[in-house]
Amino acid sequence: MGLKLAVCHDLLSVKGGAERVVLTVARAFRAEVFTLLYDPSQAFEEARGLKIHTLGEWKLPQDRRFYPWIYPFFHGWGILKFLGLDLRGYDAVFTSGKLGIFAKGEVTLHYCHSPPRFLYDLRPIVSLYLGRRYGSPVRALAELWWGGWRKMDEWAARRPDLILANSLEVKKRIWRYYGREAEVVYPPVKVEKFRMKGGGEYFLAVQRPSPEKRIELLLRIFKRLPGERLVLVGSYIDPDYTAWLEEKMRGMGNVSWLKEVSERELVELYAGCKALVHTARREDFGMAPVEAMASGKPVIAVNEGGVRETVVHGKTGLLVDPPYLKNFVRILRGFDPSLFSPRECRRRAEEFSEERFVRRMKELLGRMLG
Template sequence: MAGDKSLYVAFCHPDLGLGGAERLVVDAACELCNHGHEVDVYTAYYDRNRCFKETLTGQFSVTVAGGWFPRAIANRAHAFCAYVRCMLIAVRIAITALRRGRAYDVIFVDQVSAAIPVLLLLTRSKVLFYCHFPDLLLAQKRSGIRRLYRAPLDAVEETTTGQAHQILVNSKYTQGIFRKTFRRLNGQGKVPEVFYPAVPIPTEEELIEAQRSWQSVLSSDTAAFMRGKRAFLSINRFERKKNLGLAVRAVKAMLTDHSSDPGVSESVLVIAGGYDKRLAENREHYEELVDLIAELGLQSKVILIRSFTDAERSALLAAAAAVVYTPTNEHFGIVPLEAMAAGRPVLACNSGGPTESVLHGRTGFLAEPEAAAFASDMAQLAVAKRSKHMGKLAREHVRQTFSREAFGSRLDSIVRKLATSKSM
């Protein structure tokens, strides 16, 4: 261990937007700063009007590099472009360290491992790689050409991932998938360590203020839609893999099959999604959801919100009875933690990371990804007394297990140990 010595740490991240991976990077950067370290974040894309507020405080620097290289070529080759952009970020990190005459002690590479060999070649830093999920499993390989395109990228992913001095993953679920997917690395004894994401825990005063002011923070249309209702809230990007349609169909099933249950007739659904107009899928899936809502006749029961501020997120949680989280086999899922930290129970799919964060029957429910199963649990959460009790248990659960303080202390220990370890 390096005692109380402060370290010089850099982050290499592809796109510093508003997703769960970005939330982890921002939290990690903030906590390392809180432990006395000097932190610089490097990314290929950063929009000051669409970012987490902590990136604007000056606690750590944010440098854009490699953004001149396209995100895609003719709306294809996204993975290849991401690899190139992150390699360009790595070059910028090395050049910055050289100009300053001070090497980074640790470089935290997030998501894209292609940057690792560049950093090992151009710097003397220890490299920590955070794997949210193997990219080769996320990529679709429906055609022979697609498989041919992915083959070298998949090989690069496994090889470069194995070159990191230390590997972390976001859940036991991802750890198991990592071992099954990267068999060569597993055979070499390279088993990643589980390092859960965390969330800030709002104070009681903050929750009271959010409850008091949510109607003034939200738009008048959204406030009117939620006022006096048992509102279920879905927070996720407008992407097909997030399975947002499940929440819509579950509302229809709840209103049809549980219409006489307490609270059901007053229930509505708010889908607040991360929306980036640069991305065709975001635009297309939004319209698909609009069509689905119209097809099921739920225009008065479901509302869509494209992106939101941190203040609006807090207001939405304050106005909600519960949070519905629909992705299947999610690698971890930061939204359930944010919901429970705000005292809201969570209904999630019984797979992936949520099985490690949501306590079934206590802090929410875990259900099969079917409309009928979700509808049954939503009907239970529509009962105010039940959802309030589960929300209290959920908040205490997150406080004990997923707090930012515990996250920061462990990360501080990890980077200090890595900085003083012998090279591979």
């Protein structure tokens, strides 16, 4: 397809599911990428060799204690940068992210991982957290900023010619908050990079430690299972929340927290685990469960959100109903991974392969451009 495509995404300075989607699209269509920040040392290796344009000279400080205070200004700056981006001359524009959505071309396709949850369904939880951490004045200022941003977000969501949702769960949110239909295109997982290995010595959790991921629930579960090991992988930008979690983990000799791991190390962690434990609140899609299944490992997850679209209960894992603490403890105590077929898990993961994703994207862009 001789298509001149521009890809717009918030940041390429982290390794996440959204960034994986953006880079897959950029590589498949040889697209140019527009982003606010690009840090080759923190981005996926696939970003190297792509034509990446950064939209300014804003540099976030090394000391993450300042992030909560800087982010409102950074987000406002980012919105203005994408609004002012001249994308004439491109056949189509692929947008992604809570800031990238403000970019617009002649033909625009927006890939939505979720309407920003801190503006919508998780707003009460995040607001309560801010009040407890920083006090009522900060909470009140945040509420004012979120109110204005939500109106801008709703306006921006009316502009794309087509919105894609990364799951049925997100498709429902798009209709609820934006009043728009969306087509579901599941995000890509590079299944072939994961390897299957028998056995397992620990349970694994791969998720950004933030309030909506319910890390506190994980810790309460494993506090009741001192004979079982948990390895938690993921980092979070809020140093106060990180310090609070570290305090909660103090004295828990069966829990290890690896904040930064390489892709190769992550592949080995998946290969060496008994199962993935996933506790996120109404997860949008959830890349980690699919990556675990690609490694031949079962997934034990809360029965809510996008994970219900990927994990086949009883075949590639278990979906746990409330009360979560009681039921997770019961299931994990003496859990036998041999009851699940590694090949069955792998086959399920292959249904979310990169090849299928690219093929679907080509079909959609071809249809939009006639």
